[in-house]
Amino acid sequence: MSTDKNSSCFHIKTHITRTQHSRSRYAGTSPNQENNLKLCVKQYTPKNNPNPQDGDVTIIGAVADSYPKEIYEPMWEHLVKELERKGKKIRSLWVADPFNQGESGVLNEKVLGPDPSWFDHGRDLMFVINQFQDEMPHPIVGIGHSMGASHLAHLALLHPRLMHALVIIDPVFQLQGGGQTWARASTFRRDHWPSRKIAEEKLSANPGLKSWDPVVLKKFLEFGLRDCPTEMYPEVPSKGDVPVTLQSTVAQEVYNYIEPTYHDPRLLVPKHLEGREFHPDDVAKASGANFMRAEMAILWRRLEELQPSVMYIFGNTSTVSGEEARKAKIERTGRGVGGNGGVDTDMVKEVVLSCGHLVPLEMPKDTAVSCAEFVDAEVARWVDEETERRVIWNGLSREGQVGLNDLWKEKIGGPAKKPAKEKSETKL
Template sequence: MSSSLIVETSSLLSESYTFDSRPYHPLASTVKRYWSPSMPQDGLTLVFLHGGSFHKEHWEPVIDDLLVLLTQSQNGSKANIKIREMWAIDAPTSGDSALLNEEALRWGYESFPWQEYGRSIHAFLTGRGRTHAGFNLQDPVVPNIDFSSHILVGIGHSIGAVSLVLSLDYFPSIEGLFSSGILVEPMIMNEKAARSAAAVFTANSVARRDIWPSREEAYKMLKARHTWKIWDDRTLRIYVNHGLRPLPTLEYPDIKDGLTLKCTRKLETASYRDLNGCHVAYRNMRSYVSRIRLHIVYSTVNDGIPAEAKQDIIHNATGGLQNLASVEYIEGAAHLSPQTHPRAVAEKIFKHCRWTRRCAGLKLSSDIAKMHQLFSVENIQ
């Protein structure tokens, strides 16, 4: 396909696109493709979906660390994993998507439904819209990407994980495109836990600082605060470089200097006010695990999701542990594991991609026990 400007990102090349799904969906999405000319066409295609208020580039440290593991596996005794390419998709309220949708999001989204991210994912993967080369709706239109020949692995964090499973609910169905899904700290929980988490996240977002004099000052100020101090430094720099925009904006029309958040405090807060997306995902978990293989990657520090809520998902909402492809934990990490522990998240993705390749011939329902046996601890070392 005709492409946008190709940029070298670490050891990969990247291309940026805008997907305009109007009139099927009123909000545009910005997406990024990561690939290398040496990547095989019969490999897996990874689709990354970010957490609330973040953006697609937050996955780049994880992608970099995953590439290191892939290179090491090619030179070692571990089973080789073939990756065709990787995509990351911005939510309509986040990153460069937020700039394109700024006017459309000004009213009517006091509570922003997580299904809107799911609809954006669905529209892009099914080609229900137009693809533009670059991050601008005035850029040239290029052919849509045909994912029908791809073997997709969906990878979502937090709200992105919820939006991944919600995208399965739209027509035409895309569950046949996915070989598996990896849910990292998914914000899927029962009503009591969801209301409590929403209150905490909302209070934090309302009080969040959102104006800085420069990128350098923003980095220094954030680096000095505990929340961001524990982030991998690569991720923090990406947050400053890709998550901020120059003033003035529609939100702050009278402030002429400095920088503010692409995902505004108002939109971030609106996403935490939505309980319906969490509710639908929680109620439908038994359906989702019957339609695609789902791996869950939780953290051992339960700051975002209570421990009992995680156990409720594993043993009740899904119908039982036996219905999940796997459940694993990242030791010492909290809810923002991709930001603080990108290497550990990459290791889980690497392992699950090995599982996906080896499970390619297994049927989801009838062979799930065989899959669990195949990937017992002694078989995946």
């Protein structure tokens, strides 16, 4: 564990942990290396809350594909301030780079494979929470963006009561489409520069980053670049400037966007499992597409099972959150068996901001304001419900708490009646 003091808002600790046992897919790592993975986790403790109290919220953050976790810090700082205005405080905020990206990806670069799964990080987050559970009491709220929203949705399906509420920011839950356009662009994108200065100049002039908040862009330039040599770029000049590359490799970025539907021997999939994770209807609609993303459709189909209350934050110009797509997600979420009841029970809400898919990177303050309004209400609901639970529980004797009570005995139907003994006939 190390401590980073470079924040006006947080005390920051960095933890290096192990990951969950096994990856979802055989080629998520090199063979026999999937239990040698590390996860880089940052714990942000607000400086305005040195003595946390019962009811202070624990936040689990999850980030989009290929971006370092640190570029979300501007949003977290705004969130602390907005909640403080409402009389609420954050106990601590935890964010981990997925095993194949950011600082985690650097730690694991020698053993990474070509077939990561979105479901790996949800399990890894569960493992992290188990390790630090003494520092993560309820209420717990998850806030995830893009692929990170999928990670938290999966975590909520794994353990429905773990998180009290979810903020899902411009998620990619859908049956078709998704990341192929992004993956194609990234496949041929520049990711190596002769010096950090040149990289910063080129990236700052990139039209795709012009819409970002300036503080977010500054964080990206600080944390999103990595000095060479790396595994992908082992050669460096003996003199002069040190070349740099992206902290998260382009390969791992595009492997997260999409996965092949064609046979690729290096994926190491047993023949009887090839293609089995793709729903037949999705394959038929894809019309022979070379790539899909199975988890995207799996999570769409299971949205109705989400139990935590949910607030969606969409970008109104996002290519994955058009009006019909937004409506479909809202109407589906929580309505099924085990779900929260859906929009009809006021357990699913929606905010639409004037931006694209990269909502918290373009509008960190506005995103934080929306998050704070939801978290404020959800923490108040948790306090009310928890108070009621404790009143009921504490009003019972120990026998009344754990014994078979009268209501149970009544509902089960009382003691079973003994069958009448048959009278034997006397033969003369």
